Amino acid sequence: AAEPAATEISPEQIAAWRERYYAAARSGAETDAAEVIGECLRRRLPLQDIHVEIIQRSLERIGEDYVAGEITEADEHIATELTQRVLGHASAFVPSKPANGRVAVVGCVAGNRHSLGPRMIADLLIHEGWTVLFTGADTPTPSFLDVVRRNRPQAVVLSCAVAECAEAARDLVERLRELRSGTQGWPFVIAVGGGYVNCEPEAAQAWGADFTAHDARGLSDKLTDLLPTVSWRAWG
Ligand code: B12
Structure with missing residues (x-):
């Protein structure tokens, strides 16, 4: 069956991915974090939505958890480091448009x-x-x-x-x-x-x-x- 278009992805689905990404990043589970983003890519959630709706929002929450004393500085670093790697994988997965000369x-x-x-x-x-x-x-x-x-x-x-x-x-x-x-x-x-x-x-x-x-x-x-x-x- 054909992959559904991005427009068919509900806000509830995006919220569920965000929750899973947040939990994975917060606990340092790099494989789970990569799996969530893999799922987003397979469902063709646009890269910019993956970045902003899933990853950025999760890191903002992790920043709040750190300020609230719920996680350590090292936990926050782990979340950031695994996110850097996951971002690299996501980028390699999505083909770029042809060079525009800019x-x-x-x-x-x-x-x-x-x-x-x-x-x-x-x-x-x-x-x-x-x-x-x-x-x-x-x-x-x-x-x-x-x-x-x-x-x-x-x-x-x-x-x-x-x-x-x-x-x-x-x-x-x-x-x-x-x-x-x-x-x-x-x-x-x-x-x-x-x-x-x-x-x-x-x-x-x-x-x-x-x-x-x-x-x-x-x-x-x-x-x-x-x-x-x-x-x-x-x-x-
Ligand atoms: C990870 C992190 C770190 C890491 C960064 C590692 C890295 N390689 O990036 C490290 C550990 C280094 C760090 C250090 C510090 N951090 Co810090 N950090 C964070 C955290 C948790 C996530 C940041 C992040 O990556 N967010 C995700 C990205 C995608 O979002 P973003 O950076 O906002 O970028 C988006 C937009 O802002 C925008 N954007 C960014 N650049 C540009 C440029 C242009 C032109 C445009 C148009 C848009 C744009 O587009 C991006 C993508 O959508 C935030 C929490 C938060 N609320 O963001 C705190 C946070 C930013 N950090 C904070 C603080 C206080 C610090 C430290 C002072 C802590 C300390 N006591 O040492 C130091 C300062 C270091 C320094 N001199 O820069 C505060 C800042 C508060 C403030 N407003 O001043 C925050 C908000 C945490 C908090 N709630 O207190 N941090």
Whole structure:
């Protein structure tokens, strides 16, 4: 029998997968976590829904459990590490669209060690056909700028999860704007996001980036709308 289309997947089914993924990640059961995501993929739940509805929501809950003292820091690390591997498997399973000729630089600003969210964004852009340079966690500002200069991307995606990296994010956006408007510059969009930006949107807006989005799904939608006219600005 043919696989059901994603539209036939009920919210209850998604909630059940989320519950199972959360329980597996929380108890460090990597095989069970991979099995849940395998099931989502077989039922053709889109990758961006797997990322946001299943994995991101589960990790948010695991963060709450840690704050409530129900799990240890090591338990939280185990959940994150197994999720990194599961994300890699999921990505390899879903075929990418043909290359679209666009380049993005995606990474964490200096001081931000939360690399999983921007890794999801990198994966989703790759599946849309982008070439992505992912700089990972805690990227020093000068070398981040160097990657941008050398690769001349259409989009630069910065992730800032905690208040302690806000100043680095503000500084990097300012330098990117200088780079863009200089004589050797070229048009590219600057997006900022991550937990800090979601909690403090006004503060982040003052940095002067072109836009934000609440999650990876929102980012890929906005980039698709935005890129034909890179000067378009749409915050919020
Ligand atoms: C895993 C984790 C860690 C891991 C990260 C490992 C890794 N390789 O990523 C480690 C152990 C390193 C860590 C450390 C810390 N953490 Co932590 N961590 C988490 C946790 C549990 C999950 C984060 C995660 O991966 N979420 C899933 C991803 C998919 O979601 P996301 O990161 O939000 O990304 C999505 C969106 O934000 C968005 N997005 C992200 N980037 C961008 C960029 C653009 C341009 C756009 C448009 C969108 C976008 O799209 C992503 C995908 O949809 C969260 C809990 C939570 N609520 O998220 C706490 C959490 C983020 N951490 C927190 C804290 C306090 C810390 C520490 C200070 C703890 C400490 N005392 O040492 C340190 C700080 C380290 C640092 N300097 O960065 C707090 C932050 C509170 C705050 N608002 O300031 C949280 C919310 C936990 C809590 N409830 O207190 N952490």
